Amino acid sequence: MTGYVGFKQVSSSAELKNLLDKLATDKSYYFVRSPHAVSGICMKLPDEFFPGFEGQMFNADRELRWKKQGSAYQALVLSRVEADLEGFEPIGDNWECCDRAAYFHGIDETKFPKSFIYKGENDEKLDFNNISIGQRYFQEKRTATVHFVALTVRSIND
Structure with a gap:
């Protein structure tokens, strides 16, 4: 499968929010990091963390970091489709992508100081x-x- 990698300078948190709204689908997830805490994997943009120091939104088509x-903010998009990516500058033009399974830790596992939240x-x-995911x-x-590993939403049959 052919991929697309691009970047864009975003001047404000309001512009970043508009970009997230534009690229999100009904099955998007968010993960936002601040220096002192993380949001966990959330199905809606966590207001108490946004915009945070850094974060990501991902769905079946793309991940936006x-x-x-x-x-300002630097935005990086890792996508299997180029649609709706106005203003992004491509990084190279010869990307191939493939999907793989991912494993997430349960909330009762002791890999983290606090339970991980979904x-x-x-x-x-x-x-x-x-x-x-x-x-x-x-x-x-x-x-x-x-060069990049992005999170993606998989279908139940994958």
């Missing part, structure tokens, strides 16, 4: 076994070097 740079659209806790590898076709 952002990171604060001064008063939240639904109404902030209810979700069973991580019911979240179908995978990984999408982006590799440069000529060298077959994997």
